[in-house]
Each structure stands twice: as structure tokens, then as C-alpha cells.
Amino acid sequence: MAEYLGAEVNIASNDPEHLEFLQAAGRGEFVLQRCASCHRLRYPIGNACPLCTALEWSWAPVSGRGTIYSYEVVTHPIHPSFRGVVPYVIALVELDEQRGVPTDYDGLRVLGMLVDAEGNPEPEERAGINQRVEVAFADLGDGLALPRFRLSAEPNEHPVWRLGEGTLSADRV
Amino acid sequence: MLEFPGSRLRDRYAIAGIGATEFSRDSGRTTRALGVEAVRAAMVDSGLGAGDIDGMLSYHGNDSTASPVIAGDLGIRLNFYMDCSGGGSSIEALIGLAMGAIEVGMCRTVAIFRAMNGYTGTRIGGTGRQAPVFTGTSLDQGIHGMHSAAQSFAPSFMRHMYEYGTTSEQVAHVKVAHSKHASNNPRALYPKRVTVEDVVNSRWITKPLHLLDCCLETDNGVAIIVTSAEHARDLRQVPAYIAGVAGRVNKDQPGGYHWSRGPISRVAGHYAAPIVFGQAGLGPEDIDVTGSYDAFTFTTMLQLEAYGFCNEGEGGDYVSSGIIELGGARPNNTSGGHLCEGYTHGIGHIVENVRQLRHQADDYCPGWERGEHTYDYSEGGCRQAKDVEVTMNMGWASPPTGSALIMHK
Numbered sequence A: 001m002a003e004y005l006g007a008e009v010n011i012a013s014n015d016p017e018h019l020e021f022l023q024a025a026g027r028g029e030f031v032l033q034r035c036a037s038c039h040r041l042r043y044p045i046g047n048a049c050p051l052c053t054a055l056e057w058s059w060a061p062v063s064g065r066g067t068i069y070s071y072e073v074v075t076h077p078i079h080p081s082f083r084g085v086v087p088y089v090i091a092l093v094e095l096d097e098q099r100g101v102p103t104d105y106d107g108l109r110v111l112g113m114l115v116d117a118e119g120n121p122e123p124e125e126r127a128g129i130n131q132r133v134e135v136a137f138a139d140l141g142d143g144l145a146l147p148r149f150r151l152s153a154e155p156n157e158h159p160v161w162r163l164g165e166g167t168l169s170a171d172r173v
Numbered sequence B: 001m002l003e004f005p006g007s008r009l010r011d012r013y014a015i016a017g018i019g020a021t022e023f024s025r026d027s028g029r030t031t032r033a034l035g036v037e038a039v040r041a042a043m044v045d046s047g048l049g050a051g052d053i054d055g056m057l058s059y060h061g062n063d064s065t066a067s068p069v070i071a072g073d074l075g076i077r078l079n080f081y082m083d084c085s086g087g088g089s090s091i092e093a094l095i096g097l098a099m100g101a102i103e104v105g106m107c108r109t110v111a112i113f114r115a116m117n118g119y120t121g122t123r124i125g126g127t128g129r130q131a132p133v134f135t136g137t138s139l140d141q142g143i144h145g146m147h148s149a150a151q152s153f154a155p156s157f158m159r160h161m162y163e164y165g166t167t168s169e170q171v172a173h174v175k176v177a178h179s180k181h182a183s184n185n186p187r188a189l190y191p192k193r194v195t196v197e198d199v200v201n202s203r204w205i206t207k208p209l210h211l212l213d214c215c216l217e218t219d220n221g222v223a224i225i226v227t228s229a230e231h232a233r234d235l236r237q238v239p240a241y242i243a244g245v246a247g248r249v250n251k252d253q254p255g256g257y258h259w260s261r262g263p264i265s266r267v268a269g270h271y272a273a274p275i276v277f278g279q280a281g282l283g284p285e286d287i288d289v290t291g292s293y294d295a296f297t298f299t300t301m302l303q304l305e306a307y308g309f310c311n312e313g314e315g316g317d318y319v320s321s322g323i324i325e326l327g328g329a330r331p332n333n334t335s336g337g338h339l340c341e342g343y344t345h346g347i348g349h350i351v352e353n354v355r356q357l358r359h360q361a362d363d364y365c366p367g368w369e370r371g372e373h374t375y376d377y378s379e380g381g382c383r384q385a386k387d388v389e390v391t392m393n394m395g396w397a398s399p400p401t402g403s404a405l406i407m408h409k
Helices: A016-027 B030-048 B067-073 B091-105 B150-163 B169-182 B195-201 B268-280 B296-305 B314-318 B347-358
Strands: A006-007 A030-035 A055-060 A065-074 A086-095 A109-113 A130-139 A144-151 B015-018 B055-060 B080-085 B109-117 B203-207 B219-228 B240-250 B289-292 B391-396 B399-406
Touching: A006 A030, A006 A109, A016 A030, A016 A055, A016 A144, A016 B109, A065 B109, A065 B150, A086 B055, A109 A144, A109 B055, A109 B240, A130 B314, B015 B055, B015 B347, B030 B067, B030 B109, B055 B067, B067 B109, B067 B314, B091 B109, B091 B219, B091 B296, B091 B347, B091 B391, B150 B203, B150 B296, B150 B391, B169 B195, B169 B296, B169 B314, B219 B347, B240 B268, B240 B347, B240 B391, B268 B296, B268 B391, B268 B399, B289 B296, B289 B347, B296 B314, B296 B391, B296 B399, B347 B391, B347 B399
Parallel strands: B055 B080, B055 B109, B289 B391
Antiparallel strands: A030 A055, A065 A086, A065 A130, A065 B203, A086 A109, A130 A144, B015 B219, B015 B240, B109 B219, B240 B399, B391 B399
């Protein structure tokens, strides 16, 4: 049985998309749906292209590299599985692919816990908007894995901003 | 762009009755009992009997009692009812649907209610007792540790702080203002006035939200009655006329990952505003009192921006300027709202604005029932705004879904 933080990962038999997404992660690949008609990527998993309505699509590997677009630090857990890991950072990561599509404000933004090399939550002091990150896979068993994110060694395009630091106007969208 | 029919139904419908149970965290009663009491209170308020109500609407999260049961208990025979799934963006949408049902002749007078044991029954934020399993769409969000409303809204709030320099202290003023209002509301569950320091020194729930940035969870039932303006004029109360309504307006990709489409701190009110103001033929400058969904302090700030009460990015300055407090230019949530009065998924905010339009806010002024108020807003005093002619409600389900209502006397 696949599981994450002690909870069962139960993929319904009529949900091959989530199964294949997590199986790809199990092989170390981060894949998104690519529309067969307009060839644009989308996330999360959906049944039509939100940019052109086409139904046909295929999996496309992406780099897994991106920038933290926003984040939060959860200190009060709700789900029992997360009681043992607070505080943890949930990062909203803008992937490098397809930035500014369809408008300047838009992009492929993916959620994931920010973790260290051992897969433990990074302290919040190491998170922040504009921080460069890359995908890191957490093994779920049964050949499945969950994409999360870790700090990247790449230089940040803009200074990193953290809660309580005021505004940085230079790189505002 | 879609064209909206605009003002065709303006002022042809009204809210003729309001009713509510007490707000508590231990009702000890069923949602059926709460719903029946609230609907009956609205009937008594309006002067309508069981034979005068023939439509009913409610909203729920599988935590309420259905309309036919409530109606049956009260001896009401319905010509129309609908119980829909939904939370904070529901009430304004249902008022619009009630108008439509009456307009096409399906029924004549509609009671709308929300009954919930939001503390002792189904808690919105979750109880922590759910089965530990990840499946379906929780594989996109829940598995990353994002479960409650606070957790799923937080990235929008944090981005606003980054882009505009909004501070925790500025946003805390929403709670400060609502607590001031609640201190003059005998029914408020949390009537104690708080300071900015109280808010920012309260414990973190999920950064950037402190405990006191988050609303209450309570047990209660609230109801209103919608009928034609013509009918309402013959009833017991001064009608609250409906000038404009917008229901469950979305941003792009509202199904969870609205963050893909920006700006992520711009909420759905941005799209609801032209609908509701267009119907009413009014603008933000014409509104005397606002009722903004305050699941969180940030929620109110973002909606005030989205509907144009201030510019995008200036919400922090706006909510900390004193404008939103009683005695200010445009008070918000004069009951204390979800942050201080109690939590009923927005319908309580409609009831409060009807009270304001009637000039019958039930405060500590001895003559409030006769519309006699002192306008002394010190603690334990008045909570009626002066000369209220036009009110607005801003409902919120999540950053990408919102509803709105404009009423006048």
C-alpha cells in the first residue's frame, strides 16, 4: 500500500491520471499534461485544456525548476498526518516553463512542501518569495512518489522576500 | 464581453423579514431546531404566517436540515424549494435565485435559511478527526499539507504583503474595528474589544494568519424573507429594497488552482463589481455601510479593494484609516461579523444590513426598536450608523468565488 506521512494514498480505479502522475514521479520524472491541440501545459490534472478546451493531451516532462511565488508556514495542523511535521512551509512554486502564459500574471504554479536533503521540512528562515527551488521526490511505496521542493543552488533572479520584511518594489509584476 | 441586463429588476424585490437564533458554541440542538426557530423568527418579524410563505431556499455542507423538513415543522406548504451545497458565497446568490423564482411565477414569497452547528457539529476548518487517506483531488492539495480555509487562502494573502507592503498590523485593524462593533451588540459571542497588539501577539495558525485574524466557529440559524417590493410594502417592516445582486462570480480556474492565473491577490469581487454596481446604477462612493465576508481579516481587506472602495494594493491603508469603524465614513460589519459576532456563512451580514437600513440595530440604546439611537459608539453603547440609505454585502467562498448584494431603504 502506498502511503504518505502514515496515511494511505488511495488512487481510485477510474483515476488513471493521478496514478500515472505519481508513477512518473516514482521514476524520478516530473510530468504535466500537455494539450494536444494548443500544446500548452497545465496543472493540476484536468479533463480539458483551460486555454483552448481540447480534450486530447499527453504527459510531458518538465524540469522541476522554479521560483517560490508565494508561501505559508503552517503551525497549526488540521490533518492528523501533519501533526508531527509542523511547522512546515507550503511553497507555491512557479515553474520555469510557460511563465507569463496566457498573460503576464499567469504561470504554472504548483504546491509542495519545502524540504531539506533528508526530506524533513526546511525551517521557514530558508523559505521566501523569489527563492529558487527544484523538485524533490518523496517515495510513497508501490512505485509512486510525491513531488515536493528543495532549495536550489542557482542564483535567485530577485532578492528573496520573507514575511515581515516589507515590500520590494523593484520586481513587482 | 457579456452584456448584463442591468437594472430591469432594480427595486422590484425586497427583504421583508429577518430572524436568528442566538450564537453559541453549545447549541445542544439539531440544525432542524435551529432552522425552524430562525425561519419562524423571520416570519414573525415580517408579519407573515405559514400560509404566506410558499418558497424556501437553503445552503449547506451536508450539515443542515432540508427545506421540506423545516417547512413541514412550521406547517408551510411549498410551491418551490432548493437546498444547495455551498458556504460563504451562497446567500447573495440565493437572494437572486429567489427573485428569479418569484419573477417567473413559481412562488410568491421565499424564506432563505442557513442552520449549522458550526462548532459542535461540522467544523469548517476540520476537526482533525477525518480519515487519514489521500485520494482524488486531495492528491493535488491536501497531500501537500493544505486542508483548511486558512491554509488554502494564505498564499494569496502572503503575495499581497509582498507586492504591496501590506503589514500584519494594518490588517489587524479589521479585527479591531469588528470587535468595537461587537462590543455594542448584545448577541455577539465575542464582544470584547481588542487592540492591534492583541491580534499580532496572538499565536500563529498559518503564517501570515494569527489566531485573531481568523473568524469564530459557532452554532446558529439565521433566516431572511424575500418577496416582491409591492408585497413587502404591505407588511410589518420597512422593506430593504434590492438594487443589485451578483452570485458566485468566479475568477479563472476556480477549482483549487486559481493561483495559476493572477494577480493571485485580486479576488472574484473584481468581476462581481461591474455586475452588482451596474444593476444598481451606483458606485462604491454611494454605499453607506458595507458587510464584507470576514472569515479572515485579510478577506475583508481584499474584497474592499476588489469592489473599488480603495485601489488594489491600498487595502492595508484603507482598513487601518478608521473608515471601516462606526463613526468612520463607511463602517464595515457593524454587528461584529464572523470575527466577533458569530459564524453563519454570510447570511448574518445580510440581516445586519437590513437592521441598519431600518435604523433598528439592536444595540444598547434604550430606544433602538423605535429607531432611536445615541450614536455614541463607546463600549456598551450604540452600533447604528447615521443616516443609512444604501448598504452593500460582499460574500466570499474563496479568493476566486464571490457574491454581492446592494440594498437601500
